[in-house]
Amino acid sequence: MASDMKIAEAPEEPLDDFVIEDAYVAWQRREEVRVIEDYAFGDLCEIELSPWPRKGGAGAIINVPNEYLPNDAHLVEIAPRGKSEPERHMYEENVYVLSGHGATRVWLDGYEPDMFEWEEGSFFSIPLNAWYQHFNGSAEPARYVAVTDAPPTMRRMRDDDFIFNNPFQFISRYKAGTDQFNGGKLFNRRVWETSFVANAQDMPLYGWKERGAGGINVMLEMANNAQKAHISEFPVGTYKKGHRHGPGAHLVILSGVGFSLLWTKDDLSDLRKCDWKKGGMVIVPSDQCFHQHFNTGTTRARYLALRPGTAGFLPPHGLGRKIDISIKEGGCQIEYADENSKIHEIFEAELARHGAKCRMKAFVPGCNGEYGPTNERDT
Ligand SMILES: [Fe+2]
Structure with a gap:
């Protein structure tokens, strides 16, 4: 009962020897590598x-400005004809090659190693806690961006030895010496299951008309890991529908020219416009941050999205099947007819600046542009 409640007396200042350091931040400091806090990058x-x-080699770690970090991005460059140090770790890592060509060796102690070759545009996943080493076969530096779930893993375990020197082998996820790095297979509609995509820039995609004008997509399940990925592409003069979900989706631009808008307030008072081209990256920084992507160039625009799995995507705004359903029906998406008119005005202004034409007349009420693509590539 309230009248019996005893209130403990706490010291006014925290005790110095009782401060628990953020294990992930402490690891970053020990690595002595550059850390960048932002969520929009014109060219990685x-x-x-x-x-x-x-x-x-050289590198940088990218964090979104958000205390809750479901993941991070490691930007790494390997010297010409150089190689990375062999390593293994208890966090997952999805790698996209930005430049150069070379090969990667993946292995478990006591098993035959796997070896595969990569080039600009390759995308692959390191199986959890498997050893790996990259070899740069080019005369130029090779650069990649890897999205990892190091932050939550380190914050939970708080022990470098557990993370980087752990003998456990995830045989259930990675069967060494099999075809795991050999291209994979279509698991079901739009879902591809593999550990290696030779070139994400030209991988065939599948229709997904619910997400907007003529857009195509493939979902990627990589290396039996929990982190997810997908590739999306949309035509000239168009944009995808805006939507929202949990933080941590890293969108690496594979082709095209355009911009993304991100906002959390209905009146768009906190709107941020992020211009991009091939090699750029936009990250969804916070929970339920609306975001929308626009093609203002002369070619189709394609991006690779690297994002957490279940974490950060839980109900009531879960990714799952609600990602392409209107917020009016309990989903996460703003239908074209419901979007703030400022959105389309910004798009038309940007198109005019680029000398390009809007092709959204079939989709957006009041659009001054032309009729554009249908979903002819839908399956
Ligand atoms: Fe999204």
């Missing part, structure tokens, strides 16, 4: 790196 290839001994 132009970001300045610092030495990163663990990787045997």
Whole structure:
């Protein structure tokens, strides 16, 4: 009962020896590598790196400005004809190659290693806690961006030895010496299951008319890992429908020119416009942040989205089947007819600046443009 409640007396200042450090932040500091806090990057290839001994090259770690970090991005460059240090770790890692060509060796102690070759545009996943080493076969530096779930893993375990020197082998996820890095197979409609995509820039995609004008897509289940990926592409003069979900979706631009809008307030007072081209990256920084992507270039625009699995995508705004359903029906998506008119005005202004034409007349009420693509590539 309230009248019996005893209130403990707490010291006014925290005790110095009782401070629990953020294990992930502490690890970043020990790595002595550059850490960048932002969520929009015009070109990942132009970001300045610092030495990163663990990787045997140079690098930077990218965090969104959000205390809750479901994942992070490791930007790494391997010297011409150089190689990375062999490593394994208890966090997952999905790798997209931004430049260069080479090969990667993946293995478990006591098993035959797998070896596969990559080039600009390749996308692959390191099986959890498997050893791996990258070899740059080019005369130029090779650069990749890897999205990992190191932040939640380190914050939970708080022990470097557990993370980086753990002998457990996930045989259930990775069967060494099999065809795991050999291209994979279509698991079901739009879902591809593999550990290696030779070139994400030209991988065939499938229709998904619910997400907007002429867009096509493939969902990727990589290396039996929990982190997810997908590739989306949309035509010239169009844009996808806006939607929202949990934080941590890293969108690496594979082709095209355009921009993304991100906002959380209905009146768009906190709207941020992020211009991009091939090699750029936009990250969904916070929970339920609306985002929308626009093609203002002369070619189709394609991106690779690297995102957490279940974490951050739980109901009531779960990714799952609600990702392409109107917010009016309990989903996460803003239908074209419901969007703030400022959105389309920004798009038309950007098109005019680029000398391009809007092709959204069939989709957006009041659009001044032309009739554009239908979903002729839908399956
Ligand atoms: Fe999204």
